[in-house]
Amino acid sequence: MVKKYKSLQxxxxxxxxxxxxxxxxxxxxxxxxxPAAGASTAPAATKKENITITFQNIYxxxxxxxxxxxxxxxxxxxxxxPNIKIELDSLNTDQQKLKLKTQAASKEVPDITVVNPAAQxxxxxxxxxxxxxxxxxxxxGLKATFQEGILNWYTFKNNxxxxxxxxxxxxxxxxxxxxxQAGVEVxxxxxxxxxxxxxxxxxxxxxxAIGEKxxxxxxxxxxxxxxxxxxxxxxxxxxxxxxxxxxxPAFTDAVSSFQDLIQAGAFQEGATSFDYNAGENxxxxxxxxxxxxGSWATGGIETSSVxxxxxxxxxxxxxxxxxxDEFMLAPGSAFAISANSxxxxxxxxxxNYFMLNFPKEAFAVKxxxxxxxxxxxxxxxxxxxxxxxxxxxxxxKVKGGDLAFDNTMNPGTAQGHLTSIQNLFVKxxxxxxxxxxxxxxxxxxxx
Numbered sequence: 462m463v464k465k466y467k468s469l470q471x472x473x474x475x476x477x478x479x480x481x482x483x484x485x486x487x488x489x490x491x492x493x494x495x496p497a498a499g500a501s502t503a504p505a506a507t508k509k510e511n512i513t514i515t516f517q518n519i520y521x522x523x524x525x526x527x528x529x530x531x532x533x534x535x536x537x538x539x540x541x542x543p544n545i546k547i548e549l550d551s552l553n554t555d556q557q558k559l560k561l562k563t564q565a566a567s568k569e570v571p572d573i574t575v576v577n578p579a580a581q582x583x584x585x586x587x588x589x590x591x592x593x594x595x596x597x598x599x600x601x602g603l604k605a606t607f608q609e610g611i612l613n614w615y616t617f618k619n620n621x622x623x624x625x626x627x628x629x630x631x632x633x634x635x636x637x638x639x640x641x642q643a644g645v646e647v648x649x650x651x652x653x654x655x656x657x658x659x660x661x662x663x664x665x666x667x668x669x670a671i672g673e674k675x676x677x678x679x680x681x682x683x684x685x686x687x688x689x690x691x692x693x694x695x696x697x698x699x700x701x702x703x704x705x706x707x708x709x710p711a712f713t714d715a716v717s718s719f720q721d722l723i724q725a726g727a728f729q730e731g732a733t734s735f736d737y738n739a740g741e742n743x744x745x746x747x748x749x750x751x752x753x754x755g756s757w758a759t760g761g762i763e764t765s766s767v768x769x770x771x772x773x774x775x776x777x778x779x780x781x782x783x784x785x786d787e788f789m790l791a792p793g794s795a796f797a798i799s800a801n802s803x804x805x806x807x808x809x810x811x812x813n814y815f816m817l818n819f820p821k822e823a824f825a826v827k828x829x830x831x832x833x834x835x836x837x838x839x840x841x842x843x844x845x846x847x848x849x850x851x852x853x854x855x856x857x858k859v860k861g862g863d864l865a866f867d868n869t870m871n872p873g874t875a876q877g878h879l880t881s882i883q884n885l886f887v888k889x890x891x892x893x894x895x896x897x898x899x900x901x902x903x904x905x906x907x908x
Contacts, residue, residue, distance in 0.1 A: 509544040512804050514811055515571040517561070519794060521551040522738045524745070526760040526828035527626075534818050538811060545807060553737050554794070555675040565590055570799040572808045576623050578614035578792045579868045580875070585797070586617045592800040593620040597809040603817055606834045614792045614868075624816050627793025629755040629831040630862070631685055632773045632855060634762060634848075639666050639750040647772070651689065651718060651779040658725045661750050668725075670749035672740025673732040673886050676879040680866050681789060682753045683882050685776045687715040687863075689783030694863040697870060700903065707899035716892035718779050720885055727751075732886050755791045756852050760828030763846050771848045775855060786860040792868075793833055831856075870903070877902025 516535070520528045528551070535547045550571060552560060557575055564570050570590050576582040585591055598604040598621055604612070608628055615623040635647065640657075643664040648654040658668040673679045687696055691711040699705040729735065729743060744752035745765035752758070753776070762771055775785040796816070802808045820836045823829040829836045830849050841850060867875035881898040884890065 511544050511546070512807050513546045513548055514573065514804060514808050515548045515550060516811075517550040517552070517557060517571040517574040518796075519552060519554050519557050519575050521553055522761070524742075524761060524765065526764055526826035527823065530819075530822045530826050530828060534815050534822055537818070538814055542811075545811065547811065553675065554677065555736070561585075568801060570801065572799055572802045572804065573796055573812060574799070575794050576797050577794055577865075577868055578623075578625070579864065580870055581868055581872070582615065582623060582795075582797070583617065584872060586622050590800055591622040591797045592802065592805060592809075593622060594624065594798065594809070594812075595619075595621055597813050598624070600813050601817055603813055606817065606820065608833060608835060611792055611833050615795050623795035623797040624812065625793040625795040625833040626819065627755075627757050627791065627831050628833040629757050629791040629793060630855060630859060631681060631753065631755050631776065631789035631791065632852060633776060634744065634752045634754065634758065634771055634773050636744070636747060636750050636767060636770055637772050638770050639747070642666065643750070647774050648777055650777045650781075651686070651722075654777060655721050655725050655727075658722065658727045662726045667729055667743065667749040669727040669729075669751040669753070670740050670743035671728050671732050671753070672735045672737035673728070673883060674735055674739075675737040676883040677865065677867060678737060678740065678754075679882050679886060680879055681755070683715065683719050684863060684866055685753070685789045686719050686779055687712065688787060688789065689776070689779035690714040690718065692782050693784065694787060694861055697863070697866065701870075707896045707903065708893075712899070713892040713896050714780065716885075716890075716895045719882075720889055720892075723885060724889060728886065733883060755789075756831040756856075757791075757793065759830040759849050759852050760823075760826070763827050763849055768846055768848075771846075773848060773851045773855065775858075784860065786858045788855075788859055788862040790859075790862040790864055792864070793831075871906050871908070873906030874899075874903045877906070 518531060520531050522528055535549065539545060539547060561570070561574055561576070565585060565588065568590065576585060611625060611628050612621055615621055615625060639661070640647070643661045643666055645657040645660050648657050661668040671678050671682070688694060696705065696711055700707065729749070732740070741752065741754070741758060741761065743749045745762055745767060747767050762768065777785055796812055798805070798808050798812060820829060820832055820834040823832050824836050824838050824843065827845055827849070830852050840853060866878050870878065878899055881895055885895070
């Protein structure tokens with residue numbers, strides 16, 4: 462079973478590991494030619510079989526540096542291995558999750574797919590859909606490239622089943638020009654954030670952006686509010702341990718405060734019709750003043766039109782509760798290999814190459830803030846922005862935190878939660894009713 466809540470401090474510590482690196486290369490394919498007439502009749506090397514590897518990923522946005530990085534590594538590998546074609550299936554997060562569920566039901570998982578850690582990936586592991594990667598991570602020193610403790614979230618019964626692309630914290634990005642235009646300061650409390658929203662709204666400036674069609678985005682923000690109202694991490698673990706229920710004041714206070722933000726007009730009209738990329742692009746094009754997201758968003762913001770105008774701040778206290786140095790922690794989405802891949806060895810060889818080159822190529826395109834592997838290079842000297850350096854500075858302040866709801870609870874409970882929180886963007890609801898929805902979902906789905 463994967464190590465869960467007790468590993469949070471290990472993850473927090475590993476977030477600091479942003480020195481050292483690894484990079485690697487795959488072997489070239491051996492080409493052969495037919496002997497000319499009269500030449501030696503010694504047997505020629507056998508021509509390698511043409512192979513197609515399907516690579517499902519969540520880098521569909523061409524403005525995201527990781528999109529270009531993905532294509533570069535794939536192109537390099539195909540050049541070195543001309544008999545292998547990497548077929549990309551690039552989807553946004555919620556599309557990929559839905560597609561994978563359908564594929565899993567028919568046991569037609571792509572050669573490489575994307576899965577989230579802990580509770581989200583456990584059903585796939587229990588169903589025997591993923592291949593253990595223990596042997597592959599030992600090749601070419603790959604395992605040593607990962608930050609200490611990060612692979613625990615993808616390990617079940619001592620088998621590693623997926624390799625993460627990130628190890629992130631949640632922050633609030635803000636547009637300095639829009640803040641100045643509205644005359645607002647960086648909020649030091651959640652209540653000040655709500656007032657800033659009202660002021661920005663009154664000045665005709667969209668206060669915050671979100672892509673709530675992908676329902677995890679609102680959940681991620683809500684969970685940071687709960688991390689504060691609970692006075693620290695561990696609320697969901699306390700529910701699992703039978704020490705608390707969703708009727709606890711920490712939860713209902715979080716719902717109440719979260720709705721204060723929504724009702725103040727924080728988010729764009731029709732927020733539930735904006736997917737992740739569309740919501741983020743509102744901020745990246747200067748049309749919103751704030752954006753709450755994992756630090757993985759740094760690279761895309763840095764290469765957007767608002768680069769140089771953006772700062773970051775920690776999620777503040779809520780009603781005087783919580784420690785801003787405790788963050789929502791996000792061991793990232795991860796690459797898993799189908800246990801039924803027709804080309805298991807070749808797929809492992811490619812993923813090994815991809816992950817060995819991931820930190821180097823991510824660094825080159827200014828997408829290395831919050832990667833799960835150790836990174837070699839001077840970020841400032843490489844031209845990373847002041848904003849990126851601010852985010853890196855926040856990593857050093859991490860004193861623990863919580864994981865996302867759907868990385869902690871079983872899928873049935875998580876879906877009930879996602880739907881319940883998403884509905885708050887459409888209609889104000891009594892916190893007691895929201896708590897009951899959550900408790901019912903938990904009681905119905907717990908094992």
